[in-house]
Amino acid sequence: MEQYQLFIGGKWVEAQSGDRTESIDPYTNEAWASVPVGNETDVDLAVKAARDAFEKGPWCTMSQSQRGRLLINLAGIIEKNIDRLAQIESRDNGKLIRETHTHLKSLVDYYIYFGGLADKVHGDVIPLSKTSVLNYTLREPIGVVGAITPWNSPLLLSTWKAAPALATGNTIVIKPSSTTPCSILEFAKLVEEAGFPPGVFNVVIGPGSRIGNYLAKHPGVDKISFTGGTETGKQLAEIAAKDVKRITLELGGKSPNIVFEDANIDNAVMGAMAGIFAACGQTCSAGSRLLLQRSIYDEFLDRLVERTNRIKMGNPIDWATELGPLANRTQLEKVQYYVDVAQQEGAKVLLGGKRPEDEELNKGLFYLPTILTNVDNKMRVAREEIFGPVLSVIPFDTEEEAIAIANDSDFGLVAGVWTNNIYRGHRMAKAIRSGTVWINTFRNANYASPFGGYKQSGYGRENGIDVIKDYTQVKSVWVETDEQMRDPFVVG
Template identity: 55%
Template sequence: MKRYALRIAGESVDPSGGTWFDTQNPFTGQAWAQIPRADARDVDRAVQAAHRAFTEGAWAEMSASQRGLLLHRLADLVERDASRLAATEVRDNGKLLAEMSAQLAYIPQWYRYYGGLADKVQGTTLPLDKKGYFAFTRKEPLGVVAAITPWNSPLMLASWKIAPALAAGCTVVVKPSEFTSASTLEFAELFDEAGFPPGVINVVTGFGREVGSPLVEHPLVRKISFTGSDTTGRMINEQAARHFKHTAMELGGKSPNIVFADADLEQAAFGAISGIFAATGQTCIAGSRLLVQDSIYDDFVERLLAVARTARMGDPMDPATQVGPVTTPPQFEKVLDYIDVAKREGATLLLGGERGSGAACGQGWFVQPTIFGDVRNDMRIAQEEVFGPVLSVLRFKDEAEALSIANDVRFGLAAAVWTRDIGRALRMSERLQAGTVWVNTYRAVSYLAPFGGYKDSGLGRENGIDAIQEYLQVKSVWINSGAVSGNPFVIR
């Protein structure tokens, strides 16, 4: 098996403890590579390297325009190696090659966008109310950033953090999920080829208690950017708060996908399928609650089932496959447990509900695309994030009830509305408690559009101009241009 190394200060290094752990292919269930098992010593090495790069040497002296050029060079290298990196991601997380290839083809745009934005960060002059003073603001990088990424889209979600952080002038230590670390370790090598100084990007791999906690608590880390479960995010936020560190949290979701009677029902059915079965439901923006207006409920559910029954499970490397395996054994068991919970709560199983089997599924961790009807919003299946190919269908009568059901959940990451009524689209988009609202589409993202959550779905924003502000701090500068000092014991 291939054995990977940590990436610290521009070099491939072995973990201090001299141990590795296996990473498994979700389709075959077999180990295919060995990942370094880092510990607190490796975390300290990585953070110290990032801190040195931030405070001294080439990166610290580099202009914003020069940083932007490096990001553009990196984008070209990612474009060159997109096929190789996509194949590594599929082998490591089991998502479709079509999905990961599309992501890798799109990722360079993040580095080009923030490369162009790097030298557009500006302070302002301040119109003071005091004579004899000139004042202005500076926007300065926070320092060392800890980027903690999940297993479902490792490189795309890492890029959402890395690109704006580097454009702002920060340095980064990435801690990928222990389940999907290989692509991040390969990706990190491209930074050296692009010409980034040593220590600007570092990658430490391993487990939460051994790597994640020491990284969050390290005194030289000034910001933690985390994508993952709300449970882990809450713990990280509490740890960070004890040291007044900046945080950005992109957490879970239980997103409502709302279909009104006047919608294009064929498009809405495809949108509902895309919202929950694309990426095997392993996405924070999964439209796991489908709200359907009473007058079209039966007809729409039949349309939905007709499309869902055609979904093909199988090898994620096969272009014909539409639903791949669940990425990790613990998540596989969790999804099956939630299906049992839904049955016990009285939801009506309309489709699937079992583990996937047969030759097409190999030895992988497959769950059949599953749809439950007659779901009440107080059921666990409607309130808790499953993170798998499981859809709950709920009824509503009118806009008011749709909003009541949609917002009656502790999450608020995304939502969608299907309607031909522009007034309704605007009313719903205003009142839905979610960081992203789609109208007549689902699961669209861009480097240009801010992304983040309301309520328990997180803090801060990624993507767009807003994201770079997350890695900057504001300094006010006062210059006495002729003011005469008065009483030294009185505020100026």
């Protein structure tokens, strides 16, 4: 069994309590690694290390280009370890090796991008009416960042926070999900190898309700960046508000994937499947509401069911597998609960709706890809995030009705639109209230493109140049260049 430690102040240490827990492989449903269980004392030590690195260590005296070179160096080390890290993450959370491998390759690009951006973060010179006064701005790091990340894509989502935070000169304490901590701890070894000064990058493990909240209210933390459930995000925002602490929230979604009758049906079927069954539906950007124009409703579902029935379930480490297990037993039980509730409210199970009967698959945390019809947008299954392979299908007649259904949600993270009418595509993109709209594609993200939500899907942005604003603060500097100061009490 793999044995892990916390990474604090550039050192590998046991939790102060001495407590440990086991990480469960969702495919075998058996323990495969042992990790420490940290507490508030461990957070204190990590925050102190990060604060010292920010205020005293070599990190704060480095030039921006020096920090950028470290990030680019880290990218090269990641590239050499893609296979190993992908295997560990797939084993820790059950995500397909083909997906974790893709994520790891993209991490290389993320760190190169933000490494290159590091020395391009600067202020401005402001022209004033009083020409003797020079006014310029400095864009400075915020300080110590507390990053709280979920279990569905630990390395990718940690990178969305760490890369821009470090590029702008901050230091960071990462608190990954206690159910999937191993890939982040492995990643910390690469940060150490890349030559980052001690305390710049720290990892603590423990229950979110305890040390996640403690990290959010810690006086030594200047900013919180959280990805996860909306209710937890609200709690963290309330905690951070008490100290007027900066916070970025990337929260849940109940995203519409809208197919019009003029769309390429085969492409849209692939997009619908990618939207909900990729990552077993365990992604905030899942297209969990499929809106079908009524004229193609039956034909589309026939094609969707036929292809979904051919999805290969199995070991996530096998490159031939197309659908792996859910990440933990709590999530498995949650998915079944929502399917049961949907049927009680009048929805019909067109496909799936239960665990597989295959004996081998039943040893793991598998759930069949599920399609629900007869769904009304007022049902809980259409309004609440399930985070599993459950697709709710809703018919519509007109473009206006599709927009109304799409926007009738507490969430606004992403949306998909499938149409060959370019005018309609742009109209829909403008009308839908979400942070991302994909037209004739779904589930794309890139280091250069901002990502974030409207409404209860959160605020702040990750990725792209826009994220720099969320990890820096602006200082205005005024300099009088006239050597003779006039008497302030003389008029004229």
